Amino acid sequence: MAEPDGPAAGAGRRLATAPRVITVPKELRQLTAGWTGSGQLVGLVPTMGSLHAGHMSLVAAAQRECDKVVVSIFVNPLQFAKGEDYLSYPRRLDADLALLAEQGVDACYCPQVETVYPEGFATRVLVDAGSELWESAMRPGHFSGVATVVSKLFAAAGPGRAYFGEKDAQQAAVVSRLAKDLDLGVEVSVCPTVRDPDGLALSSRNQLLSAAGYRAARCLSRALIEAARRFAAGVVSGAELSAAAAQVIDSEPGVRFDYAGVVDPADFRPVIEANGETRVLVAAGVEGVHLIDTSLLASPPRASR
């Protein structure tokens, strides 16, 4: 396999070479230690694969800001609760590697489950913030699973920066807290949500939807837009704004409303009175697929049609 190492692999450069594929943490540590040892900034983009333009926007941000970029692809069983879609979660490593090659990514870390969680694995990382709210309440153990795998990915890749999506705002907050609390020396960067032309946030799980389900899923971004519209019209009551978002989702046939929250971005607690910093969170089940979306009240998604 071609080696993308060397001074030509500068920030933002696209190389027509495949990323170095790594499956064990020791090898990744050796590679990135060489880079950091020569003063290069390593950016990490953790993903569960089935890459789409949302993921690639994180990769592009990492390439702009870092000297070397590692993308991890790992469907993490620890962050799926019992009965969730761990087994049916879309996986397509070959297509993902082709995309990463096209984008000139330096390395892809795609370990096996037994490598990450070998026999006897007994450690969990618990970020004790907002643990009863929204995704935490819907998915018990989810953020502990995320924090555990992200800790392991940071340990293996030794990044100076790591890139996460605003779409999963609660996750980004948990990871930022983790990095800070454990002095991991990783700067967590949160990138804007990439949407389809109708406003639906791109998600690997969208592939699990039928055409009708895909259309129905657009109620999530419409709910964010409706809350923002009312806010712009002068409504500041958090309860009223979240009810307006809920109503949009609830009235979509075949969609299960899960939650709508109008929250303080600092702690994700519901606000009594909204302001320009307030965030809206929505979640729904579409054809059994759990989908989430979020935006600031002051900057709702824009659908181009």
Ligand code: AMP
């Ligand atoms: P996932 O593979 O779904 O675990 O996502 C990996 C990373 O990509 C997470 O930090 C997500 O927040 C981010 N991400 C997922 N979808 C999008 C999107 N539509 N726009 C921007 N980032 C995204």
